[in-house]
Amino acid sequence: MAVQHAENVDLLVCTCCRRQGAPGDAERAGTRLFRRLAERRLPGVTVRAVECLSNCSQGCTIALRGRGRWTYVYGRLDDGADVDTVLEGVAKYQATDDGVVPWRERPEHFRRNCIARIPPLPTLAAGDT
Amino acid sequence: MAVQHAENVDLLVCTCCRRQGAPGDAERAGTRLFRRLAERRLPGVTVRAVECLSNCSQGCTIALRGRGRWTYVYGRLDDGADVDTVLEGVAKYQATDDGVVPWRERPEHFRRNCIARIPPLPTLAAGDT
Numbered sequence: 572m573a574v575q576h577a578e579n580v581d582l583l584v585c586t587c588c589r590r591q592g593a594p595g596d597a598e599r600a601g602t603r604l605f606r607r608l609a610e611r612r613l614p615g616v617t618v619r620a621v622e623c624l625s626n627c628s629q630g631c632t633i634a635l636r637g638r639g640r641w642t643y644v645y646g647r648l649d650d651g652a653d654v655d656t657v658l659e660g661v662a663k664y665q666a667t668d669d670g671v672v673p674w675r676e677r678p679e680h681f682r683r684n685c686i687a688r689i690p691p692l693p694t695l696a697a698g699d700t
Numbered sequence: 701m702a703v704q705h706a707e708n709v710d711l712l713v714c715t716c717c718r719r720q721g722a723p724g725d726a727e728r729a730g731t732r733l734f735r736r737l738a739e740r741r742l743p744g745v746t747v748r749a750v751e752c753l754s755n756c757s758q759g760c761t762i763a764l765r766g767r768g769r770w771t772y773v774y775g776r777l778d779d780g781a782d783v784d785t786v787l788e789g790v791a792k793y794q795a796t797d798d799g800v801v802p803w804r805e806r807p808e809h810f811r812r813n814c815i816a817r818i819p820p821l822p823t824l825a826a827g828d829t
Contacts, residue, residue: 583819625772625817634818642771643754644816687773687816688754689763690712 579615580637580665582657584608586620588630590650604631604650608657616661626686633657636689640670644686656680708744709766709794711786713737715749717759719779733760733779737786745790755815762786765818769799773815785809 588601602620609618626632629646631653636642643664648657656678663672669691674682717730731749738747755761758775760782765771772793777786785807792801798820803811 581821619819621819623817625814632816634816636818636821638821642818644773644818685754687761687763688752689765689771689773689818690748690750692710692765692767 579617580635580640580661580670582608582616582618582661583621583624583634583636584618585622585624585626585630585632587623588627588632600650601631604633604648604654604657607650607654608633611654611658613658613661615665629684629686632686635661635664635670637664637670639691640664640667641691642689643670643681644688645681645684646686647684648680653680708746709764709769709790709799711737711745711747711790712750712753712763712765713747714751714753714755714759714761716752717756717761729779730760733762733777733783733786736779736783737762740783740787742787742790744794758813758815761815764790764793764799766793766799768820769793769796770820771818772799772810773817774810774813775815776813777809782809 584601584605586602586605587599590600605620624632624634626644626646631648631650632646633648634642634644660678660681663676664670713730713734715731715734716728719729734749753761753763755773755775760777760779761775762777763771763773789807789810792805793799
């Protein structure tokens, strides 16, 4: 059984991502995704708008990160249909110590649409700056 | 004129990336890229091997990161021909305060092959944990 942690994690949402074929002056799909996720108010999850996660050709795009955890970037999200998928993935990420959710336990969309991951920063030793 | 900083930054190199069409038992292209970059011993740059940056279909892959800086992931690198390009990009990244090198000043390969970027962690306020 996984130990449940309620530690703070960040859910970064790219507000610049466009839906393919959307006119240039339409509200960005990423902005809608951000608003829908921010409305859900998950305890311990800070939803942050980011102006460009630089995954423009494969949006919508989010990233999950937290201190001492691997950061994961996921793409090709639908701003409407994938809101619950993102929330499921965030909850599983939050329940880990290091951010690594076993592959089989990830939402199927996350399994197929991981764009990149970054290891956590090393813990500073005494005397480091 | 940009102010030059000699602050420590990390150059993360995915050692798992394969060259397209390479047999399964061959040394990974990412491992060669890591070795070639590590040999160059740039001051203030820590070259770290990472087992999978999860950009498998678009390797070789590196990431640049540092405290208080945006993290950038770049892909589609050749383990031989692009070593100097990576080093040029690292030096420019290191010379910034926040990790954001103006687009026109980036090496051309970096301009065309940015996989994702992640903003820095917020600075902790007094009392935060």
